[in-house]
Amino acid sequence: MKKSALLAAPALAMAVAALPATPAAAADSWSFQAELAPVNNSTAAGSAVVDVTGQEATVTVEVAGAPALFQGAPYPHAQHIHIGGQGVCAPPTADADGDGAVSSMEGEPWTGAIGVSLTTAGDTTPASAVAVDRFPAGAAYTYQRTVPVDAATLEALQSGTAVVNVHGADPAALSAAAQAKVNPMAPDLPLASDVPIACGVLAGSQMAVPEGPADTGVETAGTGSATNGLVGTAVLGVLVLGAAAAGLRRRAAGGR
Ligand SMILES: [Cu+2]
The missing domain is CATH 1.10.287 (Helix Hairpins)
Structure with missing residues (x-):
């Protein structure tokens, strides 16, 4: 025996x-998902799916419960894939200046910097971080676009450190101190336009299969x-x- x-x-x-070595056909395609949960006392929530094939990704973002209007017009919600941080959403304790809101800058050590700007048209690099005329707007939306992904973004996705942030808080929901500040990346806009309202860490479904x-x-x-x-x-x-x-x-x- x-x-x-x-x-x-x-x-x-x-x-x-x-x-x-057998499932070689799937080697250059991955799928990542994130539940977007409210941050900064917002009511916004949703989901994000990033389907990568080669050097492109089809990104789907669904958001509801976001502030509807900004200065009388549909509120543009900047949204990005952040990379190179700790791969977590910024905690309330990240509020370094104590104004009651965790701005993008304050959250960057946790979420990382912008890897992809999820714009509706044109450029998708960090250069479009505050391209408010090219982001989805309003209280609820479904966004889908195929965008290029560079090596750094792909690495972040694969290592589980890519974070989706949706921005654009209701000014009325912020403290007086926060309301008085400007968006450090676009000083003609208030800080509220920068403040994250929903956040989630992208996790790979295929990566989870050993x-x-x-x-x-x-x-x-x-x-x-x-x-x-x-x-x-x-x-x-x-x-x-x-x-x-x-x-x-x-x-x-x-x-x-
Ligand atoms: Cu962002």
Whole structure:
């Protein structure tokens, strides 16, 4: 019995070693999701999905409960993928100047700087951080656009440190001190236009699936795991064949 197990083991090990390379078609595409939760005492919330293929990402952002109007017009809500920080939304304690609001600048050590500006048209680099005429506006919206992603943004997404921030607070919801300040990135606008109202950390669904022999189950979805399932069956086949062959050899040697 011991001998047959030993004979079967190398065949299994070889088959398993080939597993991680099998879903090669999925190697340059990933999906990331974030639940956007209210920050800075806002009522805004929603979700973000970032589907990366190669050097492009289709980004979908859904927001509801945001301030509707700003100076009588639909309130433009700047939205970005922040990268290079700690990969968390800024906590209330990030309010360094004590005005009751955590501005983008104050939150940057946590969220990171802007990697992608999720504009509705044109440029999507950090240069468009406050391009208020090219962001979705109003109390609720669904945004979808395919944008370029650079290496730094892709790295942040893959390491789980990319953070989606939606900006544009209701001035009336801020303290008098915060209301009196200007947006440091656009001094003709009030600080309120900069203050984050919803935030979420992007987590990769595919990244959560570990590669290796343990991942041959049927619980996970997608083409990658379907392939794994097939390979898993093949591994089992190899094992059965190996054991059968070993059994035959053992029987022949034993003479029974
Ligand atoms: Cu931002």
